[in-house]
Amino acid sequence: MHCKAYKKDDIMHISFDGSSLIFSGFDYPVGDAVAGFTSISHKSFEGVFCDFKDLFLDLYYARDSYENIFTALSEYVDELKIDNPYINFYLDTFVMYLMANYDLSSRDSVIKVCDAFLINGAKSLKFYDDTIDPKWHVESGLANFLIDFMSRKAQLKEDINAITSAADELKEFSQLQRLYLLSLQGRNYLTGKFQTSLMPDHLPMPKNIKKLKTALLEKEVDIVEMATIDSIDDMFGYELYHTIKQELPIRKCKYCNNYFIVRGRSDTEYCDRILSGETKPCSIIGATRNYWDGKKDNQVHNEFQKAYKRNHSRRRVGTMSESDFFTWSEEARAKCKECEAGNITLQEYKLWLGNKL
Secondary structure, three states: OOEEEEEEOOEEEEEOOOOOOOOOEEEEEOOHHHHHHOOOOHHHHHHHHHHHHHHHHHHHHOOOOHHHHHHHHHHHHHHHOOOOHHHHHHHHHHHHHHHHOOOHHHHHHHHHHHHHHOOOOOOOOOOOOOOOOHHHHHHHHHHHHHHHHHHHHHHHHHHHHHHHOOOOOOOOOOHHHHHHHHHHHHHOOOOOOOEEEEEEOOOOOOOOHHHHHHHHHOOOOOEEEEEEEOOHHHHHHHHHHHHHHOOOOEEEOOOOOOEEEOOOOOOOOOOOOOOOOOOOOHHHHHHHHHHHHHHOOOHHHHHHHHHHHHHHHHHHHOOOOHHHHHHHHHHHHHHHHHHHOOOOOHHHHHHHHOOOO
């Protein structure tokens, strides 16, 4: 499995050109995927792969055909709508590993792929042995994929911190210089084996030279610097290089503590990701928290919060209707502004709210 990648108009384009079992390609803003990889939780990663291997085992024990198993796994991936290509690298490799335990003829190619895409290669993976329950092989493989993911994520976060931090021993160096220094430490970020060549930004191109010239002149295609990527680390390096070369700000979100690419306002402090267990993005949660943190020493707002929590609980248990709650909330906010403006006293506001004097 390999992919081709190129950057055009601040967008990263990745195409698998049929080398992937289940994926075609991805388009996303430069830097978003490599920064997003560091924010993926172990729990969410494990959940996807556990469901994946359970589906495989159910079909395997049902003696379903190779084609049906592969189709079911592909449909499962399609339903996930995963937008991070690095997770897709893992999924594709995991599919190959699972299917190799079903179709022994693909063993050699799977070992080559695992050697290219996993830190420990295929050495730590257990392949089919008919004296052992296949479930053991699958569980063992899953454990190794999870270890690989956590190791690679931790290393990438450490490296991005080294590239962006202003408080370490590399602070006198530019980010591009830091990336180069990291590459000398065996990170493969600038010493990978990927090669670049001039190619059209989409295929197929007209074979007739006259039609080819017409296509170029009419801007039906553009010629770009296309990179052939053969490992996940090389893909990290390729995207990191272009992120830094474009001087895209990489910042750590003040709410989730994960890296993101700053787009828009330069003073942005929160990312737009929605964490597991949350219903709103960090940008909304963080801004709300900042607002109330700024009000924590404000007596007027403290009184409002006491009454708000009390009536919110009443609404939740049904002793106050939803319409009455929202009507009260609007009036309470208006009274709050009156109190802050000095039109009514704090004592009068507390009395109106029904708080203790």
